[in-house]
Amino acid sequence: MSRGFTKEDDAQTPPIIPPRAALPPGTPNYVTPAGLEQLRAELAALEAGRAQAEANRDNDTDRTRRLSFYNGRIALLLERLGSAKVVDPAGQPPQEVRFGATVRLRTVRGGKVGFERKFTIVGVDEADIALGKVAFVAPIARAVQGAKLGQQVPLKLGPQEETVEVVAIGYE
Numbered sequence: 001m002s003r004g005f006t007k008e009d010d011a012q013t014p015p016i017i018p019p020r021a022a023l024p025p026g027t028p029n030y031v032t033p034a035g036l037e038q039l040r041a042e043l044a045a046l047e048a049g050r051a052q053a054e055a056n057r058d059n060d061t062d063r064t065r066r067l068s069f070y071n072g073r074i075a076l077l078l079e080r081l082g083s084a085k086v087v088d089p090a091g092q093p094p095q096e097v098r099f100g101a102t103v104r105l106r107t108v109r110g111g112k113v114g115f116e117r118k119f120t121i122v123g124v125d126e127a128d129i130a131l132g133k134v135a136f137v138a139p140i141a142r143a144v145q146g147a148k149l150g151q152q153v154p155l156k157l158g159p160q161e162e163t164v165e166v167v168a169i170g171y172e
Contacts, residue, residue: 015072017072020076020080020125023124029083029123030086031122031123032089032100032123033086034126035125039081040081043074043081046073047074050067053066053067053070087100094169094171096146096148096169097148097166098121098145099145100171101121101170102118102168103120103121103169105144105153107162108162116167120133121141139156140155143155147166
């Protein structure tokens with residue numbers, strides 16, 4: 001068989017390891033206590049997967065690729081864990097939007113009550129829009145951080161700017 005039809009060279013290419021969530025340079029890696037536990041659970045799962053890959057001796061090429069993948073993911077996660085700064089939401093001022101706050105905003109248009117949004121400001125690794133968790137570096141979170149209960153804040157999302165009122169702040 002011609003070497004042109006074998007996949008030996010594919011085995012030598014390193015696996016593509018997806019990067020962690022973006023954290024702007026020089027920005028502290030704030031996490032909530034729950035976020036830190038999520039990162040630790042992710043590390044435990046990756047280490048278990050790596051141990052399983054190490055034990056599997058069926059295909060050395062596949063084993064090497066899987067181990068490279070696990071080692072790369074673990075290295076990125078350990079770097080993120082090492083830079084984590086835990087911020088306990090319970091210590092935040094209750095009447096001001098800060099890291100860890102669950103915020104409810106209401107759009108204000110010509111004195112009329114408009115659309116409401118509710119989200120929790122969390123670390124970049126714990127952000128999940130489907131669960132209403134927004135990273136503290138996201139534009140909407142940055143726009144409302146420091147706002148007080150009842151305060152109106154300009155919010156630019158996309159091409160239009162709107163005014164929103166902070167109608168509820170909570171820390172769980």
